[in-house]
Amino acid sequence: MSEYLNCGNESFFSEVDNYYVDKSETLAILNNSLNKRDRYICLTRPRRFGKSVNAKMINAYYSKGCDSKELFSVLKFANEPSFERELNKHNVISLDIVKMIGANNGINGIIEYITNQVIAELERTFPNSFTTKNNLFKALSEINSKTGEKFIVIIDEWDGIFRDHSHDEKLEIDYVDFLRTMFKGNDSDRVIELAYITGILPIKRYNTQSALNNFTEYTVLSSGDFSPFYGFTEDEVKVICKEHDLDFNETRRWYDGYVLGGLHMYNPNSIMQLIKFKEHKSYWGNTASFESVSDLISMNFEGLKDDIFMMLDGSKIPLRDTLGFNVSLSSIKTKDDAMTYLTHLGYLAYTNGRVYVPNEEVRIILKKVVEDCHFDEYIRLIKDSQEILEKTYEGDCTYVADCIRKYHSKYSSVIKYNSEETLSYVVQNAYLACIENYYKPVREMPSGEGFADILYIPKREADRNIPALVIELKWNKDAQTALEQIKEKLYTESLEDYCGNIILVGINYDKATKEHSCLIEQMKKNVECIKSF
Numbered sequence: 001m002s003e004y005l006n007c008g009n010e011s012f013f014s015e016v017d018n019y020y021v022d023k024s025e026t027l028a029i030l031n032n033s034l035n036k037r038d039r040y041i042c043l044t045r046p047r048r049f050g051k052s053v054n055a056k057m058i059n060a061y062y063s064k065g066c067d068s069k070e071l072f073s074v075l076k077f078a079n080e081p082s083f084e085r086e087l088n089k090h091n092v093i094s095l096d097i098v099k100m101i102g103a104n105n106g107i108n109g110i111i112e113y114i115t116n117q118v119i120a121e122l123e124r125t126f127p128n129s130f131t132t133k134n135n136l137f138k139a140l141s142e143i144n145s146k147t148g149e150k151f152i153v154i155i156d157e158w159d160g161i162f163r164d165h166s167h168d169e170k171l172e173i174d175y176v177d178f179l180r181t182m183f184k185g186n187d188s189d190r191v192i193e194l195a196y197i198t199g200i201l202p203i204k205r206y207n208t209q210s211a212l213n214n215f216t217e218y219t220v221l222s223s224g225d226f227s228p229f230y231g232f233t234e235d236e237v238k239v240i241c242k243e244h245d246l247d248f249n250e251t252r253r254w255y256d257g258y259v260l261g262g263l264h265m266y267n268p269n270s271i272m273q274l275i276k277f278k279e280h281k282s283y284w285g286n287t288a289s290f291e292s293v294s295d296l297i298s299m300n301f302e303g304l305k306d307d308i309f310m311m312l313d314g315s316k317i318p319l320r321d322t323l324g325f326n327v328s329l330s331s332i333k334t335k336d337d338a339m340t341y342l343t344h345l346g347y348l349a350y351t352n353g354r355v356y357v358p359n360e361e362v363r364i365i366l367k368k369v370v371e372d373c374h375f376d377e378y379i380r381l382i383k384d385s386q387e388i389l390e391k392t393y394e395g396d397c398t399y400v401a402d403c404i405r406k407y408h409s410k411y412s413s414v415i416k417y418n419s420e421e422t423l424s425y426v427v428q429n430a431y432l433a434c435i436e437n438y439y440k441p442v443r444e445m446p447s448g449e450g451f452a453d454i455l456y457i458p459k460r461e462a463d464r465n466i467p468a469l470v471i472e473l474k475w476n477k478d479a480q481t482a483l484e485q486i487k488e489k490l491y492t493e494s495l496e497d498y499c500g501n502i503i504l505v506g507i508n509y510d511k512a513t514k515e516h517s518c519l520i521e522q523m524k525k526n527v528e529c530i531k532s533f
Contacts, residue, residue, distance in 0.1 A: 006091060024075040031086055040216065058152075094156075097157045111174055129147055144187075203217060220349075221344075227263055250280050253440075299338070311356055325337040367435060382433055405514075455494065457498065467502055475508070
């Protein structure tokens with residue numbers, strides 16, 4: 001039985017036979033690229049976002065080594081015009097680089113190992129069709145010249161060498177040269193029908209040019225036509241929640257936050273684990289070590305630590321240059337490089353030029369990373385913020401206003417001091433301690449007849465006595481106006497499913513005097529709640 005050439009469909013069958021969210025329409029895009037100029041595709045996404053499942057599906061559809069008509073007959077793609085035209089009619093070479101490194105007991109001689117393993121299977125399938133034994137592409141080229149046969153190449157975990165062995169520069173160069181020989185030689189278009197490589201990190205660049213510049217790259221920063229297939233869409237998750245009796249609103253708080261091509265995207269592994277265990281918690285963090293992330297934050301490129309602290313409490317930070325990062329940790333030179341790397345890994349999400357912590361699941365992981373680093377700044381911030389939170393519960397308006405003033409002076413630049421956006425960031429920083437018992441704050445949440453500026457909702461597992469916080473910010477007006485707006489525009493209606501008490505906080509900043517004022521009111525819900533929040 002072949003392991004790399006024209007493999008069977010058993011792996012994909014086990015996925016469909018279990019619980020499969022249909023992403024088969026990906027194949028329509030690939031069929032349109034077969035033997036065309038855009039046949040070279042690199043699609044990268046965070047860990048546990050379905051990379052390997054898609055690779056299995058592509059192999060099951062194209063491979064001559066199986067009959068997948070019945071398997072695909074229940075999937076959406078079976079209704080596409082090109083479905084039967086390409087079904088199981090191609091020679092497919094399917095490689096998983098991380099698994100092959102494991103089978104080789106390490107990286108020593110890994111390129112020779114890959115070459116030897118595939119050529120051994122080519123010899124069984126195409127006997128007496130080639131003489132080259134030490135160069136994979138030359139062997140494929142000879143087979144093509146003699147038989148006319150062409151090949152589809154699928155490489156899963158293509159970036160495993162860069163992620164896990166970035167210290168070995170010679171290996172990186174040799175590996176890129178191996179890929180170049182496969183996909184950029186003069187005869188590549190004659191031999192290769194389609195190349196689909198997938199992993200977490202984008203293709204390495206030399207100077208400003210991609211090492212494989214004939215590939216079209218799709219990433220979490222630019223997902224193009226593949227956007228609907230990057231993870232589970234919100235509509236798909238709604239169906240899952242209904243079928244498995246799961247609370248969609250709670251699921252959204254925990255796992256929503258990535259936005260690709262205008263679609264809200266959920267981590268497939270987390271949703272599948274939720275189906276199995278029926279418990280909203282962090283599943284994604286169990287899939288990989290975060291040591292490299294801890295090291296990266298500790299390096300503190302251009303104040304990265306402070307930005308991470310702010311993002312933990314819901315702030316969005318500008319990301320201006322996404323091209324500086326070049327695959328490995330060793331290439332990171334700036335804060336933008338670091339944030340780009342964290343975005344490719346999935347620790348941050350990217351929308352409209354800004355990065356942020358996408359959801360509660362990831363926030364818990366990043367919080368642990370920061371806590372394990374034992375940053376003095378973070379410990380002080382949490383301690384001070386806990387005091388502000390307690391004084392808010394007590395209704396001490398003077399204390400809260402004075403703290404906001406101090407935070408405003410300490411954590412904003414002179415240039416950006418008189419900025420409404422800065423005031424919002426400052427207030428969120430002041431309430432950083434909410435990270436323990438509250439979900440990630442919602443900025444400008446639709447409520448009643450308008451948008452509440454900042455809304456903190458207690459976690460389900462938190463003490464029932466902890467109140468929700470509705471914060472309205474004003475600029476050159478007064479705190480009373482802020483409180484009245486919360487009431488007049490019915491901002492608390494967004495908490496209709498929440499049964500606890502609510503604290504209303506109105507904060508105003510006077511640009512002329514640079515004074516901050518605050519008013520706090522407690523509101524007890526006088527309606528009977530049907531379900532516990």
